[in-house]
Amino acid sequence: MMNPKDPSEIQNKSLILSRYFDQRVGSEEVFAFTTKAHILRECVHNASADNFSVLHAGSVFAGNSASVADNDILLIDNLVEVLLPEQLVSEEIKHKTVLYMKESDCPPGYRLLQLCQLGRKCSRWLNDSLVTVGDAVFVSNENCKKVSMETMGAVSKPLLSSGSLDIIFSLKCNSWPKEAYEFTTRTRLFAWPSQLMVDKIIHDGCELIPVGDQYSRDNSLQWKISFAAAERQIVYSLNHVQRKVFILLKHLLQEIERTLNDNGVCNDMLNSYVMKTALFVAGENSHQNFWQEQNLFFCFWFCYNIVLSWVKSGYCPNFFIPTKNIFNRPIHVQNQQKLFHILNDFHQRKWMSLSVVKFFGPSVLEQLSNERVQSVLTSPETTENIEWRRDVGVMECLKMDITANKTSRAGMQACKAADLLLRTESDSDEMIAYYKTCVTLSNMALIVYTDRTLATDNKARYKSLKKCKHLLLPRASIGTSLLYLATFHFHLGTYWKALDICRQVISNGYFDTSPMNTRQSRRYIDEFCNKGYTLYHKLKTGYTPALQLQELLSLPHLQPEISKCPVGMHIPPLPYAAFLSFLCCHELGDIKGRDGALREMIVVKYDAQQGGHRHWIVHTLLGICYQTIGDTRRAVRAYMDSHDSPAALQEFNPARERIDALRSSDIG
Structure with a gap:
């Protein structure tokens, strides 16, 4: 397949490429099932959450294909409340441990956590992570990481599944950090994200994870500000074309990394978070009508050019804190130049850059050049095939929930699952909620089976x-x-x-x-x-x-x-x-x-x-x-x-x- 130059030809090929995505990584309906299944699973788990709740994040919410999916889970300690320096401790949180975010010469995106008060019920990880500095007491990220691993293993076991999975210990701050204030007042010519979404993001605050800036001289007390919940809301608002662009970017990233490795170059700049940030920036700076099937390649190319400009300048602004450079590390200039050269080489190929992007087996371009594949993709899909894809999407969602939850919580989780089941509307949503209810009931069976040993007689x-x-x-x-x-x-x-x-x-x-x-x-x-x-x-x-x-x-x-x-x-x-x-x-x-x-x-x-x-x-x-x-x-x-x-x-x-x-x- 030659490199098309006529925009109308590229649009026609983009339509075929878009349908290829639907077949390989799931239709819009399948992505909707996946999102709902994750939300339901999280709601049911958190319905009985006592000390810890969970937040599913990661690019799985952007609808990745399995080969690049990563499933990040934030484990949030509910016994701790994080406040901004000017906030007072309210009656509602007087029983909790309260920490204050302190700037103290931290680089952008990082804060110290100073102890204000210990709660009536305090997690062991926190007691073992307190460090006295002068007259103040702070929470060490190093001690926290060591102590919390045992806690995370016990609490997060029900969440584990096969595949790529990262469980990240975190704390919740229900206020919006000052250094991200620019996000709240940013001029958005195309009204995306919507003001309603921006208001909700600000209302929900941010998270803090025990990671310090690795290039700071003393980073053991630093905590990184995370916007996982905010990013998830934005990802939910993406249309299907934007999800496809993200998948393309991630697969292209894999090929770029292979090329760098083959040339002995360390990739110290690009990662999937950079690609997601490029998609957010592109969405914020374009009309939503631009993100249509016939423009799929143009949308991908728009994001790719943003990444290329960031690598050239050595500066990638965080979407929420523009003063924070995602590339913020001593970048090896020679590596930066080699990376830019490789990216620029792909850029020169334009449409032909798809010749290196692979999902399963041959490259995307090779697949699209196959006459049989083209015939299938350009023919109207039968009602049987549409039904099959819907069913497969539901089955894949059900497979997310094969893990057993903590048995002591199964009763509360069953109630929540049943409540969600009663409020479903579509046949597919009902099946997902019903199966979740069945799983929680089977978890209750484990409790009953264990209790049989306590029975006093055969009856x-x-x-x-x-x-x-x-x-x-x-x-x-x-x-x-x-x-x-x-x-x-x-x-x-x-x-x-x-x-x-x-x-x-x-x-x-x-x-x-x-x-x-x-x-x-x-x-x-x-x-x-x-x-x-x-x-x-x-x-x-x-x-x-x-x-x-x-x-x-x-x-x-x-x-x-x-x-x-x-x-x-x-x-x-x-x-x-x-x-x-x-x-x-x-x-x-x-x-x-x-x-x-x-x-x-x-x-x-x-x-x-x-x-x-x-x-x-x-x-x-x-x-x-x-x-x-x-x-x-x-x-x-x-x-x-x-x-x-x-x-x-x-x-x-x-x-x-x-x-x-x-x-x-x-x-x-």
Whole structure:
């Protein structure tokens, strides 16, 4: 595809590029689902928040593709109130610990936190982070980072999931910092962000995180002012074209970083925050009508030129505090020149710069040059395909919530989830809220299951177990989540019931609804789309998430994995169903059934989506099967396959310990 020069030709190609984005990284409707799912998850979690609440931030809210998504979570201590120097302690916060923001020659965007009073209930991290300087007491960011890691691990465990995730400890200031005053009075010729949004941003204040300016001589007492909540509100207001531009910028950033690495140049200037800032600045300085599909490339190029000018000048102004240079560090002049040269080289290519941007496999430009791809993108999308994309979007949102919440909070969270469910309007929103309600009910089942040990007689124990089962049933009605109920039956010793469920799951098959799996997607469309089925009906069969087993209700055979993995053990459904079938048959003395389940395990090990090359736990499950029947040699080999698997999260894999234990027992 040649470099188009005619603006109308670029607009036509921009339309194709925009549709390519819809197919690869999600339509506008899918992005809306994702945003709502994150908000719902946060609302339900914070409904029972006592000492800590959470704020989801990061570029996941801008609708990134998975390959560049990062999911930042701010963990906010609710027992601490941060005030501006001139503010007084009100009656509402007299019971809290109160800190004052102090400038004290800090660089722009940083403040000291001086203690005003300790609250009646004070977090341990704060007590251990107080430092006396003269007559004043300040909060050390270094001590805070050391002490809060343990606290964060305990509080944030329910929030963890696979993928790129940063959990950041923070404090909340409900006032707008003075040095960001310019943002409140800035002239906005195109009324974006709107005055209503600006007022809300100012009302919500800012956050402070325990990070000092690394180039200050004494930064151990400095705290960085963060505008995570403000940025999130602005990101919510982006239209779909602006989200696509951000995705393009981030993918291009990846290629720039590779080019820098290949040339031995350190990238000490560009990051995704710079790209997001460029998008904000571009949005503020252009009419909203500019951000349309046919202008996608022009919009991307506008942002790219902003980044190029910042690199050339060595100054990137913070969107809220323009006096703060995001490049604020001793920039290596030679690196700056090399970076500008690389950026300028891409700039000369214009449309052809897309030849280096990749999502999956070939570059964007190469994909768009393919006649078959062009034909698909320029043809009207069928109603079946539109329905399929909507369903996939909902399923991806549901997968965000496979983690279990802290069981002691499950009751309050269930109430909040049910309240949100009653206020939903669309079919998709209702499904997301319903599933969240089911998840919180299943978390309550863990409490009930734990309480069974306190039952004084068999009648009370039976009543407790019956209640536990009823709480599990709603979630078990959706796809392969039925396997949680099978695990419950295995614990009860009703192995034949667990076995029936496993066989049902295996016989139903599964769907990999990812856009990359054409065969499975086609099967889903043929079976479910444009046939009048409700979303709930389709998800009963088509929703196949990984299971996440927590310590309270998991198989004892997996204790080494569950105890080592802080986020719970994620297991794909088909291998787990085959594994649980093997265990049930073993307990029932059904040798023929057990051997059949073992063969099923061997077959599923090579499954394209759920096999051992993508999930090391699959090899481990096979090893446990071999160990159960006394085949030590094959068990060791399976554990070695698990240890050597290219799958992610190997740091939580205890395969080596299993091998050592087996070999030690043989020696003994």
